[in-house]
Amino acid sequence: MSDAIAVKRAPIHAPMAQFQVEASGELRVGDQNLSVLAERVGQTPFFAYDRELLRARVAQLREALPAQVKLHFAMKANPMPAVVGLMAGLVDGIDVASAGELKVALDAGADPAEISFAGPGKRDIELRQAVAAGVLINVESARELPVLAEASARLGLPARVAIRVNPDFELKGSGMKMGGGPKQFGIDTEQMPELLAEVGRLGLAFEGFHLFAGSQNLRPESICEAQQKSYELALRLAALAPSPVKFLNLGGGFGIPYFPGEQPLDLAPISANLQALVARAATELPEASLVIELGRYLVGEAGIYVTKIVDRKTSRGQVYLVTDGGLNHHLAASGNFGQVIRKNYPVTIGNKAGSVERESVSVVGPLCTPLDLLADRMDLPAAEIGDLVVVFQSGAYGRSASPEGFLGHPASVEVLV
Ligand SMILES: *Cc1c(COP(=O)(O)O)cnc(C)c1O
Numbered sequence: 001m002s003d004a005i006a007v008k009r010a011p012i013h014a015p016m017a018q019f020q021v022e023a024s025g026e027l028r029v030g031d032q033n034l035s036v037l038a039e040r041v042g043q044t045p046f047f048a049y050d051r052e053l054l055r056a057r058v059a060q061l062r063e064a065l066p067a068q069v070k071l072h073f074a075m076k077a078n079p080m081p082a083v084v085g086l087m088a089g090l091v092d093g094i095d096v097a098s099a100g101e102l103k104v105a106l107d108a109g110a111d112p113a114e115i116s117f118a119g120p121g122k123r124d125i126e127l128r129q130a131v132a133a134g135v136l137i138n139v140e141s142a143r144e145l146p147v148l149a150e151a152s153a154r155l156g157l158p159a160r161v162a163i164r165v166n167p168d169f170e171l172k173g174s175g176m177k178m179g180g181g182p183k184q185f186g187i188d189t190e191q192m193p194e195l196l197a198e199v200g201r202l203g204l205a206f207e208g209f210h211l212f213a214g215s216q217n218l219r220p221e222s223i224c225e226a227q228q229k230s231y232e233l234a235l236r237l238a239a240l241a242p243s244p245v246k247f248l249n250l251g252g253g254f255g256i257p258y259f260p261g262e263q264p265l266d267l268a269p270i271s272a273n274l275q276a277l278v279a280r281a282a283t284e285l286p287e288a289s290l291v292i293e294l295g296r297y298l299v300g301e302a303g304i305y306v307t308k309i310v311d312r313k314t315s316r317g318q319v320y321l322v323t324d325g326g327l328n329h330h331l332a333a334s335g336n337f338g339q340v341i342r343k344n345y346p347v348t349i350g351n352k353a354g355s356v357e358r359e360s361v362s363v364v365g366p367l368c369t370p371l372d373l374l375a376d377r378m379d380l381p382a383a384e385i386g387d388l389v390v391v392f393q394s395g396a397y398g399r400s401a402s403p404e405g406f407l408g409h410p411a412s413v414e415v416l417v
Helices: 002-010 034-042 052-066 081-088 099-107 124-133 145-157 187-201 222-240 267-284 296-300
Strands: 048-049 070-074 093-096 115-117 136-139 160-166 174-177 204-210 214-217 247-249 288-292 303-317 317-325 345-348 358-364 373-381 386-390 414-417
Touching: 034 048, 034 052, 034 303, 034 386, 048 052, 052 081, 052 267, 052 296, 070 081, 081 093, 081 099, 081 296, 081 414, 093 099, 093 296, 099 115, 099 124, 115 124, 124 136, 124 267, 136 145, 145 187, 160 187, 187 204, 187 222, 204 222, 204 317, 214 222, 222 267, 267 288, 288 296, 296 303, 345 373, 373 386
Parallel strands: 048 414, 070 093, 070 288, 093 115, 115 136, 136 160, 160 204, 204 247, 247 288, 317 358
Antiparallel strands: 048 303, 174 214, 303 317, 303 386, 345 386, 358 373
């Protein structure tokens, strides 16, 4: 690795700090300053994802976690084909949530043996595509079973299945809860005896269990507790399974810091907990690989959103910087994608990031709605029309999670640098 990369790696966690600022005040992205990159891209708004930061994050995680734990990338966090292609070469497997994502993962060269397909409401055609592709299907409804059995018989290929369990506990402190209580995800623990018997009767290739309790969690003790309970539950269910467990997907939920006061996740307790589970699995589930699946933790901090200031106006003392993109490209940064109370993402003026002259401004997008807010009364480098607003922590749930068609402005583009 070159020196430049080594320098960039060190402060990977702190929002903004993973991107260097040049003496000129320009933010450095990849090996260019932001203004040159913007010329190269040829338009604003755009998202830029940094390869070296993506590589560094996976390397850092591998170093922290037990070697036996398999690392999967949940590609819905960032489905850009070039990103998926890069990640496929770095992680052990890709988790897809639709046949569309499955195509991107297969095109990227991901090994079908290590692709898993989860999601409620899988259409019959998607289930058949997954059997034909030879990927692992995380079954979320009893309805999926006969469709899989039919496809398997017709194609002469095993339908590889894991059962997504809706556990009888929740992930505490999660931004989004995706398990426990009544849920559309997975199948309730209570229904497992009957369901597992049906998997056996239909002769499906049973491979294991999938549990996913929730997302965006910054509390290691909650993640450890969820992993512990998920393991215990899977162990109980393994006794009812038609064949030994080969995959035990314990979910993920690792969060990243977005807002003032939030601290990066401490991996040490999670690693120790996983180490203990690996040791138990060696005797209790000897054929099983433990898997964790992460989306935002892998890609979120490696990406920025860049939008140009097209107007600057003052209303009753409040300065507004109006940009050429907003919630139509980056719904999450506007606070309308799962936030309970709106808070500002980390933002700067990318071509003046090092400027000492600062002022309190609101950054708004071009849409005719007060929801289109990227920064609410933030202290930022003083900026003019033509300057580039940068939103950090934008590598996950950005472009693909935003209502691009809303108001008919031009689309954003994505680059991997
Ligand atoms: C969305 C999702 C993930 C990824 O969640 P992150 O919070 O981005 O890590 C992982 N697994 C499943 C089943 C998901 O639906």
